[in-house]
Amino acid sequence: MATVDITGEQFASTVENNDIVLVDFWAEWCGPCKQFGPTYSAVSEKHQDVVFSKVDTEAEQQLAAEAGITSIPTLMAFREKVLVFSQPGALNAQQLEQVIDAVKALDMDEVHAHVARSQAEAASAAATQDGTQIPEA
Secondary structure, X not given: OOOEEOOXXXXXXXXXXXXXXXXXXXXXXXXXXXXXXXXXXXXXXXXXXXXXXXXXXXXXXXXXXXXXXXXXXXXXXXXXXXXXXXXXXOOOHHHHHHHHHHHHHOOHHXXXXXXXXXXXXXXXXXXXHOOOOOOOO
């Protein structure tokens, strides 16, 4: 599968409507981005079950800010709508293949359970901070 350019309007639907999505945040002026681009594109041809997307951080500054991008290139991987990998820096083909293999091998039942626990803990902590939680006697 070839890489696809996505915009801020397409980002959420791309992540929501596909099992595995890789996102390369890049810019035209970025040397390491130009180095990583052909590797990313070549590896995309080997994985028809993965969406390889690219976000131009110059054209999509708001999306890059919302994603917390502070260094490019940054690669993010989503599986079943969950961010499971995020790392700045250009990867070589072997490293990129390792990331893809690791993402495919994840036990997503375990990941979703961890996300649910983290959200519950955050909600509990927020309730405690705003005084809405009733203390135990």
